[in-house]
Amino acid sequence: MALSARLEIRQGQGLVITPQLQQAIKLLQMSNLELEAFVETELERNPLLQRDERDGEGGEEHRDEAPVAVTEEHAADAEARAELDVTHDEASPGERATGDAPQMADGPAADAGGTIDWSRAGSGGSFDRDEGDFESALTRDKTLAEHLNEQLAAAGLTPTQNIVAGVLIDAVDEGGYLRLETAEAAARLGCAEALIEEVLAVVQGFDPVGVAARDVRECLMIQLKDQNRYDPAIGALLDNLPLLAKRDLAALKRVCGVDDEDLRDMIAEIRGLTPRPGAAFAGGEAATPVQPDVYVREGSGGLWHVELNSDTLPRLLLDQRYHARVSGQSKTDQEKTFVSDCLAQANWLMKSLDQRARTILKVSSEIVRQQDAFLAFGVEHLRPLNLKTVADAIGMHESTVSRVTSNKYIATPRGLFEMKFFFTSAIASSEGGEAHSAESVRHKIKQLIDGERAEADVHSDDRLVEILKDAGVDIARRTVAKYREAMRIPSSVERRRMLKEPA
Structure with a gap:
């Protein structure tokens, strides 16, 4: 067989993920702390980007418009898209803002020092000027x-x-x-x-x-x-x-x-x-409290209002006047390329932040719609839910929903929960009805064990299976034992010993 060179034309399909698309995917799964660190890095690197320092301008308006009423008929989806539209016209002529990313609350850094410089105070320093630092040094808890x-x-x-x-x-x-x-x-x-x-x-x-x-x-x-x-x-x-x-x-x-x-x-x-x-004693470093990404509040008529936490969304500005000035003064190809890249990167970042906020609100609204019984009646009414159910309901891929729910938190009237909390596996009903969520079954097991008051009332794992089946939960004994051990509840033998022990 002779070897020869020839040209061929072939047609095929392939998915190409650009660097910007890869970065957008990373932005989607970042927590609010990671997002803030990333934005700070971009602000230092890109001279065309600025943080919007305007206090209250449009902030209260955005908070009033952002809540989404979640109903059984999915009426909130259209409202969520409308409320989060970018309003470029409200920005000043030389600047453009991301309309869906409200200003992040930037407070002064807390004083971490414990010593007082008396020589500085005695050489013309003012106690009024450093009153906050002076008081914090005296009142800070000792480690x-x-x-x-x-x-x-x-x-x-x-x-x-x-x-x-x-x-x-x-x-x-x-x-x-x-x-x-x-x-x-x-x-x-x-x-x-x-x-x-x-x-x-x-x-x-x-x-x-x-x-x-x-x-x-x-x-x-x-x-x-x-x-x-x-x-x-x-x-x-x-x-x-x-x-x-x-x-x-x-x-x-x-x-x-x-x-x-x-x-x-x-x-x-x-x-x-x-x-x-x-x-x-106080810890060496103060623990950073978790800030919710989404707020859920109960409204009138049994509706649930879902809104983004504006404090976790950075608000950025693109300084177009500065861009016009530096682009006009750019002479070499290298300078022109740098300015062009900065402009493209700034536009992409603001667009990605806008899309990230829209996606988080869309996913969280569907989660609240699916788990409205939990919000209204408690953990026993937590429904089985998986990523595919939410993805199909909102027209997204499961991987996108998975990224959105990673390291994101929802503040509800029942407490602060990670989004992944609402995704529980299904346990079949013994009566052929609606399945039960694993979390609600765990809660029932804990309630049964907490109700044990005497040695004769202690339930073995087999007895717990019988009680749950009578309540319509089809569950295996090994599953009951797994849930009990996950909640760090001792076995029935150890619980009997605990009840025998004199108070």
């Missing part, structure tokens, strides 16, 4: 590390011991436990492990009692010794905390060598201790 370092300064240790103690204090977590092995600390500092143990004993004597313990047993032992209540019997109890967790009182009596009354007294003493001695 556990600061509390321990204050005691370390008054402990009278040698310089070497002070260094070791500082390393140990830095390794104490917010709960008050030491998260550093003594051997690792000795290797890191190049000293004997005996020195680490010696300094650790000093740190464990600091307030709060039980701090710098390496595990729960040591934490409780330190507290008992401080109360002069540590003896061999209670030491044996601390050595067998797993038996206490299982409520195996008979085995505890054997290993501790005590009777019922002594065991009850020891358990009462253990319960009076603090398993997390550092919990009373």
Whole structure:
């Protein structure tokens, strides 16, 4: 067979994902914090983009128009599209704004410092000017590390011991436990492990009692010794905390060598201790609260109003006057290309933010329409729901709905929920009716177990299956056991022991 070169024409179809489309997909699944960081990066990189700093201009109007009444007839879909249309005409002649992305609330950065510069105040500084920082420095809660370092300064240790103690204090977590092995600390500092143990004993004597313990047993032992209540019997109890967790009182009596009354007294003493001695102090860093992406409010006539949280949507401006000036002054091809790319990127970003907001509102409106019974009557009425059902209802792909519901939160009258909370698997009805959601079945199981008041009332997993089938839920025993373990509910044997235990 001879080899030869020839030209062929073939026709085919293929999907090409451009870099901009890839970035738009990433924007869709970003949380509000990730989106803010991305927008800040674009503002620094693109000179044509500006943050809209206008206070209140159009903001209240947008909030009044954004709510979408969700009804059984899907009447909200057309309203959602109309309310989120970009209103370019309202912007100034030289600027264009993204109409669906309200201004993000930008507050002043909180002062994280704890020291007061008296020399600056005494050399002409004004207390009125720094009044907020001064008050925050005085009223800020003390952290556990600061509390321990204050005691370390008054402990009278040698310089070497002070260094070791500082390393140990830095390794104490917010709960008050030491998260550093003594051997690792000795290797890191190049000293004997005996020195680490010696300094650790000093740190464990600091307030709060039980701090710098390496595990729960040591934490409780330190507290008992401080109360002069540590003896061999209670030491044996601390050595067998797993038996206490299982409520195996008979085995505890054997290993501790005590009777019922002594065991009850020891358990009462253990319960009076603090398993997390550092919990009373402020954390090193303030936890960032979750901000909802969507608000759901109850309206008149049994309707639910869905609106975007304007504080999580950045509002951007394209400065067209600046673009006209720099484009007119551009001389080289490189400069013209840079300005053109900046303009295209700015237009794309505002269009992507607009589309992102529309999609989030569209998906959340359908979720609320599907789960209106949950909002009205509670978790027992949570319906089975999957991504395909929502995608088919709004005419989108399942992957798009999945991206929208990732790291997004809905604030409802029943609390703050991640969007994925509303997607639950279906459990068939034993009577052939409408299926039950997995979350509502979990709630029923928890209600049945919470209703146990005596040893005779404890339900085994098989008994729970029978009760649920009588209520119209067709469920297997292994599924009941899986749900119970996921809720960290002990088995029926352990629950009987707990009910046997004297109060």
